[in-house]
Amino acid sequence: MIAHHPGEELLIAYAAGASDEAVSLIVATHIALCPDCRREVRHAENAGGALLEDMEPAPLPETAVAAAMSRLNGAEATPARRAGARNGFRAPEPLRSYLGxxxxxxxxxxxxxxxxxxxxxxxxxxxxxxxxxxxxxxxxxxxxxxxxxxxxxxxxxxxxxxxxxxxxxxxxxxxxxxxxxxxxxxxxxxxxxxxxxxxxxxxxxxxxxxxxxx
Ligand SMILES: [Zn+2]
Structure with missing residues (x-):
């Protein structure tokens, strides 16, 4: 049982993609081990998504769609960042990738x-x-x-x-x-x-x- 969790503001900043890389690494490693915080982050992500849906659409420059499409075409599939807790590694992902x-x-x-x-x-x-x-x-x-x-x-x-x-x-x-x-x-x-x-x-x-x- 995990007794000490990151503060709520850390989880929210992580869900919003607003924390720096080092802080993201520790939060992501914790949530790989902690189902409770994994759920919290998912809620925060959903709330963020709902907030975006409620916002008034802003007009995009014509080039934006083309730029987004070309970025998508060149994009590689990103590895799942929350795997690892279940397969016995002492350093779960994403930490394990950082360590090699x-x-x-x-x-x-x-x-x-x-x-x-x-x-x-x-x-x-x-x-x-x-x-x-x-x-x-x-x-x-x-x-x-x-x-x-x-x-x-x-x-x-x-x-x-x-x-x-x-x-x-x-x-x-x-x-x-x-x-x-x-x-x-x-x-x-x-x-x-x-x-x-x-x-x-x-x-x-x-x-x-x-x-x-x-
Ligand atoms: Zn936790």
Whole structure:
């Protein structure tokens, strides 16, 4: 059972195609694992469609139809973005396509004792990466300059706000200072999406993180 879901505004922005690529990736990966949010997104998409139907039609320039037709003719079929949750992959689509495989085939970059990471994408201020913690380890105490979203893919972790397991999403804001610690047992791998670099309390750790490109 998934206990922690993305905020409604994230789901609505995703359904409207208004979220940036890194945020879309984490929402799409969550809804591959979460039937409840999949339903929410479908409702939001339907509501958006109904809204469009109610709008007064605006006249189109004559070239618009020809341009749309030529785009359709050259279009390739887009792969289903919500497959994957049912076929046992630990990285469901669309995350798996970004990684070029499942989690077991990845090369990890060590960043601190018990912590390694794997960059996925960076677009301007926002970025997505995987962070892997061995049991009992976690990212050093930090706050956030912007919003950071974490989705658990394997294992679990705890911080003062709660306990997070596969499929759970945590959104951390600049007012949260936390030190997440991975559960005993399996390594904890999270998909982390940030819209600004983390702000570490310990300047040395901050410098180290910067040098490692984290
Ligand atoms: Zn959900």
């Amino acid at each position: 495989g499942d989690l077991d085939s990845l090369r990890w970059i060590p960043v601190a004792k018990g912590i390694s990471y794997r960059p996925i994408l960076k677009r301007g201020r926002s970025n997505a990466q995987l962070v892997r913690s061995t049991p009992g380890h976690g990212i050093s105490l930090h706050t956030h300059k912007g919003e950071e979203h974490s989705l658990v893919l394997t294992g679990g972790y705890s911080d003062p706000t709660g306990h997070y397991l596969r499929g759970d999403v945590q959104t951390a804001t600049p007012d949260i200072v936390h030190h997440p610690v991975a559960d005993e047992g399996e390594d904890c791998i999270i998909l982390a999406v940030a819209d600004a670099p983390l702000a570490f309390r310990n300047p040395f750790v901050g410098l180290l993180a910067k040098l490692m490109g984290y």
